[in-house]
Amino acid sequence: MGSFDVADLLGLDELLSPEDLAVRDTVRRWVGERVLPHVAQWYEAGELPQVRELARELGSLGALGMSLEGYGCAGASAVQYGLACLELEAGDSGIRSLVSVQGSLAMYAIHRFGGEAQKREWLPRMAAGEVIGCFGLTEPDHGSDPASMRTYAKRDGSDWVLSGRKMWITNGSVAGVAVVWARTEEGVRGFVVPTDAPGFSAPEIKHKWSLRASVTSELVLDDVRLPGDAVLPEVVGLKGPLSCLSHARYGIVWGAMGAARACFETAVEYAKTREQFGRPIGGFQLTQAKLADMAVELHKGVLLAHHLGRRMDAGRLRPEQVSFGKLNNVREAIEICRTSRTVLGANGISLEYPVMRHATNLESVLTYEGTVEMHQLVLGKALTGLDAFR
Template sequence: MARTSPDPADLLAVGELLTDEERLIRDTVRKFADEKIRPYVGDWFDRGVFPAKELAPELGELGVLGMHLDGYGCAGSTAVEYGVACMELEAADSGLRSFVSVQGSLAMRSIHAFGSEEQKQRWLPELAAGRAIGCFGLTEPDFGSDPANMRTRARRKGADWVLSGTKMWITNGSISDVAVIWAQTEDGVRGFLVERGTPGFSATDVHGKLSLRASVTSELVMDEVVLPADAVLPGVRGLRGPLSSLGEARYGILWGTVGAARDCYTTALDYAKTRIQFERPIAAFQLTQQKLVEMMLEVEKSYLVAHRIGRLKDAGQCGPAHISFGKLNNVRTAIEVARTARTILGANGITVEYPVLRHANNLESVLTYEGTSEIHTLVLGETITGESAYR
């Protein structure tokens, strides 16, 4: 059998471990990102905008919104299929993958897992098609890693609920048609569906961001918001609800960051082959080759980690520690790859003409949202020692 030349973007041919359907999804999402996102995202990042309303129906038609859920217009994809889609979305920009993750793994998944049949019928088909946008309100100005102490409260008033509090750093917040808001009640933490335009509910965008600029980030304020009894998600009480949805979103992150890292590595590789210094392409210099090799090694290892966790998830054997392993390893690896790639591009690397510093800036947010490195370290520490070190 004739030997084929290895692919510099996937030297171990990890992609060959994917099924035909998984490769088809990967290639389809990659084509969408290349045509619809990549030519414009540098400008969006520069201007601090994200055309979510225009892109949402296209993402719905692509089939990636809530793709890993069953029924109600959702594709019922496998975990690995969802993972490779996240990888290709984040190869274009973390903000794009964040939009899809929040819509599908947080807002839609919470309704799908814990909502009433009426809530599912009302919202899931609209969200899956991108005709509606959702957000997920858990984090507060003073409580991120410690949601058990959230200050948002919901109290009963006759048959209704009255909701008060503030949520912060909420992706899609100001453009959402429905917000899944988690609040303390007499019966523990409960989830509530708050529709756009509900009196007392407001959303203000966060400006001045240096990261995730091509993404909508908002503060949500609930000022004595009166909600009917059927606004509550009936299927869960306690933090198990929001934390289980966060686990789904973190799973998408551990795949997505492989795409960001790969994009930085291949950008640096292509640049090094054409950038001439001292009458030679800089790819011919030993120090540059070392950087490229180190980046390639880390991208491939992260890809293998994501693939293994995806297979465990599809087999029903993936636990929180596996998700923490993947997010902790793959995000910090991607940041280092992005920073190294920037050094190869030199001054060109700090412009929006190239994606590497945009990826690096975005990954600084990905590092801490939906579970900081410190929290994931403690999850893994407790797993291997049997001792909890949170308090």
């Protein structure tokens, strides 16, 4: 039967091809070299320095828009993209968010709904990390209810003029292009907005206690004039931004398990070396119960992510199933982080260990890309056929 692999309790690596493993190991190695030695300092300082350099490095790895085809994108499988998200978030949720917003939101929107000229202009440079993108949907007063957005676009001759504000926008102040969703007379439309356009600004949001190693901004659109071909031609209505969100949520299903794994592995190693009452605390039944319960939820979550990835690769993944994965995996990841903190005791709050950093990051992951309540209601509607959103 072979030896028991503590790092892979269920033998999930057997589900992966050599190509899958190569992607995972490449991203894991990059995170180990470029993120882990510095991320505690970035987090404490509340900044992500050299973000453009990091983006270019991620582009060289093929991690930006990696599941998209053509235009310089890697054309990787959904499972490979998920594995990359897991490894990135094992480093920090802010790094995974950078990649997720770039590829699954901004690039995905242009790739799926853009015109050929828009794709050729933006996607190759975004895939290479030469241009960073952001995605403007959430507003100061409208998060879970995007249908009530106030940002609007009106026609002025052959041009469009955009006005409004977007809030909590990852990559906003470092982006070269923003995909902004706005109300029009025709319905909700998406616009490709160069961030050097007059009237566009992106003040950075400070004083965060979560996702501190991440760039978060407000987008201000003050009569931003765009040419007529700035609009995404292939979609009208909320199905556009919501399909982008579903793609990004899929990455979170994997990524949350990366944060959970980092905390779990820290707790296991700490429990084997920390002594109380004359022996390692890992030898006490209550500690072992915590470790066993965390291991069960961690590996169940990874198995769920694998299953959803295979369904996405087969073209059969439904939005309700993504909600299932996001709801379960983020909720369980937070619990694993909190339990790991109890194993470490007072040391659990120190940035010498990654546990509290991951726990506070996951508080943001819990509510962005759809709150717990929204995903519960998605599943509730699927189960009953009754819409409880309103």
